[in-house]
Amino acid sequence: MLVLTRKEEESIMIGDDIEVKVLNLRENQVKIGIIAPKSIPVHRREVYLAIRSENAQAAELASDKSIAELINPPEKK
Amino acid sequence: MLLETSRFGALEVDPNTVIIFTQPILGFQEYRRFILLPGPSSFLKWLQSTDSGDLAFILLDPKSVVPDYQVNLGEQELAELAATRVEDLDIYTLVVVPQDPSRIRTNLKAPILLNMKHRLGKQTILDNSDYPIQYYLSKSAERVASKGVPNARTDA
Numbered sequence: 001m002l003v004l005t006r007k008e009e010e011s012i013m014i015g016d017d018i019e020v021k022v023l024n025l026r027e028n029q030v031k032i033g034i035i036a037p038k039s040i041p042v043h044r045r046e047v048y049l050a051i052r053s054e055n056a057q058a059a060e061l062a063s064d065k066s067i068a069e070l071i072n073p074p075e076k077k
Numbered sequence: 078m079l080l081e082t083s084r085f086g087a088l089e090v091d092p093n094t095v096i097i098f099t100q101p102i103l104g105f106q107e108y109r110r111f112i113l114l115p116g117p118s119s120f121l122k123w124l125q126s127t128d129s130g131d132l133a134f135i136l137l138d139p140k141s142v143v144p145d146y147q148v149n150l151g152e153q154e155l156a157e158l159a160a161t162r163v164e165d166l167d168i169y170t171l172v173v174v175p176q177d178p179s180r181i182r183t184n185l186k187a188p189i190l191l192n193m194k195h196r197l198g199k200q201t202i203l204d205n206s207d208y209p210i211q212y213y214l215s216k217s218a219e220r221v222a223s224k225g226v227p228n229a230r231t232d233a
Binding site for chain 2: 038043047054059
């Protein structure tokens with residue numbers, strides 16, 4: 001991993017069109033600004049990973065029985 | 078073109094009906110082309126990849142479970158899908174159907190946006206919403222059925 005030290009208001013360029021800027025530092029938190037082309041999605045990593053995992057589960061072909069349950073929920077007794 | 082699928086067998090696909098994804102379904106970067114097929118009920122559709130016959134998702138009309146479900150999109154994101162208003166888009170959410178039916182759920186946080194007129198689509202992440210990634214359908218299933226869905230049983 002490339003490690004760079006930056007101060008508040010200083011940036012890093014990734015290629016020609018992605019800028020990552022340290023906006024604000026607090027004891028336990030850093031506020032980061034990202035300027036990137038709209039074609040490059042930027043997400044919080046934990047959200048990205050959770051959605052990717054959920055997508056992978058959605059792609060597992062469900063059994064017809066389970067789908068039937070979704071369409072015809074079991075009758076209440 | 079003829080597409081061999083694991084769920085529907087051989088499908089004749091009209092190239093004009095193929096939807097191109099401008100952004101992938103996260104984790105499925107290589108699969109950018111899909112067709113929309115009728116699902117087992119009016120509020121469900123199949124999203125079948127035409128890049129791989131083995132890849133298909135079940136899509137849900139989120140309004141069937143959350144009637145006031147709303148998606149706010151920026152101009153840039155609309156433009157990416159050749160749309161000017163959210164109303165130009167069909168909005169669906171992915172459904173996870175595990176073996177245990179009580180864990181059937183849908184992802185309200187990252188809906189699938191489709192512009193059926195221009196055949197463009199993407200998965201977006203609603204960063205500024207509180208919608209859950211896992212919204213369990215078991216509680217709402219009864220409500221959906223009671224709306225008179227054609228395939229649904231009635232208790233009568």
